[in-house]
Amino acid sequence: MIFGKKKNLIGLDIGSSSIKMVQLRERGKGKGFELVNYGMEPLPREAIVSGTIMDSGAVISSIQQLIMKTGVKENNVSTAVDGNSVIIQKITMTAMSDAELNEAIRWEAGQYIPFDMEEVRIDHEVLDQDPTTGNLKVLLVAAKRDLVNEYTSILAQAGLNPVMIDIDAFSVQNAFEINYPVNATEITALVNVGASTTNVCMLKGTSPLFWRDLQWGGDNFTDAIQRELNLTFEAAEALKKGEPMENIKLEQAIPVINQVNQEFGTEVKKTFDFFKLTTNEGAVQRIILSGGGTRVPNLDRFLAQQFGIPVEILNPFQNIEVNEKDFPIDELNANAPNFAVAVGLALRKMGE
Numbered sequence: 001m002i003f004g005k006k007k008n009l010i011g012l013d014i015g016s017s018s019i020k021m022v023q024l025r026e027r028g029k030g031k032g033f034e035l036v037n038y039g040m041e042p043l044p045r046e047a048i049v050s051g052t053i054m055d056s057g058a059v060i061s062s063i064q065q066l067i068m069k070t071g072v073k074e075n076n077v078s079t080a081v082d083g084n085s086v087i088i089q090k091i092t093m094t095a096m097s098d099a100e101l102n103e104a105i106r107w108e109a110g111q112y113i114p115f116d117m118e119e120v121r122i123d124h125e126v127l128d129q130d131p132t133t134g135n136l137k138v139l140l141v142a143a144k145r146d147l148v149n150e151y152t153s154i155l156a157q158a159g160l161n162p163v164m165i166d167i168d169a170f171s172v173q174n175a176f177e178i179n180y181p182v183n184a185t186e187i188t189a190l191v192n193v194g195a196s197t198t199n200v201c202m203l204k205g206t207s208p209l210f211w212r213d214l215q216w217g218g219d220n221f222t223d224a225i226q227r228e229l230n231l232t233f234e235a236a237e238a239l240k241k242g243e244p245m246e247n248i249k250l251e252q253a254i255p256v257i258n259q260v261n262q263e264f265g266t267e268v269k270k271t272f273d274f275f276k277l278t279t280n281e282g283a284v285q286r287i288i289l290s291g292g293g294t295r296v297p298n299l300d301r302f303l304a305q306q307f308g309i310p311v312e313i314l315n316p317f318q319n320i321e322v323n324e325k326d327f328p329i330d331e332l333n334a335n336a337p338n339f340a341v342a343v344g345l346a347l348r349k350m351g352e
Helices: 056-070 098-109 145-157 168-179 218-229 233-240 250-279 299-307 329-346
Strands: 010-014 018-026 033-042 076-081 086-093 120-129 136-144 161-167 187-193 198-204 207-214 286-290 311-313
Touching: 010 056, 010 145, 010 168, 010 329, 018 056, 018 329, 033 056, 033 329, 056 145, 076 145, 076 168, 076 329, 086 098, 086 207, 098 120, 098 136, 120 145, 120 207, 136 145, 136 161, 145 161, 161 168, 161 329, 168 187, 168 198, 168 207, 168 286, 168 329, 198 250, 207 250, 218 233, 218 250, 233 250, 250 299, 286 299, 286 329, 299 311
Parallel strands: 010 076, 076 161, 187 286, 286 311
Antiparallel strands: 010 018, 018 033, 086 136, 120 136, 187 198, 198 207
């Protein structure tokens, strides 16, 4: 667009258990955003496994159902990917012009990416420049072409125009920054607990320091409850979310949930320890949880007790204007943590 305000894209988070959609509108420069539309559609089990689309027909159908139910008219969307096919690396390069950097980045990237360079799509952003040496601190992102092509193809077949492919961790960061005050010296861990993957992003103020995807998520809780209590998947899934089932009390599942909380906390601690060891940035000072895994009973309290730091569940709509006549606020708040990635994606604009 040459004239006029750039439109925000529709944020479409294609998770392994559900698809979330958010549409925002900018209220005016410096006046924040308002919610135009949102919705969530479940996916059949194993339609997507560890970020890999196993049943494209089911995913396309769920996207179309979501678009139909919400009545969204726009078709320009942004989505996000994560997992083992995505590499994020912070690198240092000598001072050079933007044009020179665009030429040099692909050669430099070969040192950090464990894939054939012909198999990946890469992007970069200059984060900072050392005032003494002039060296550039550059954020390098690479994703396998097959993964990117797979997601763009799915969206196109669903009748949408995929304008931007982002990263889950960056999308959560976007949602966090517009909703919460940021202390420039504080180290915050954004922990986004999905069904099969947990994205961890460490920030100092708004500067990203470290990223890691853990192959661990809400499904670990469901599987343990199903196995230990001899239940159906549906019953175990409900108990995981703190919803009692007929003839099954939530109290029966709590010991199992607490055990998995312990295991999850151990995985998170390993990541925190590795961050502290490799960055020399000090300890994490607070944790912000998001994703469907936040519905697990006691997870936030358990992590707060284990790490001895504040743990808060992210509400990505906290600073977004919501018309309560259009969107029941209790329902929105109950499901809000699920939409962290989708809100971050919906903040993206055409032409970025």
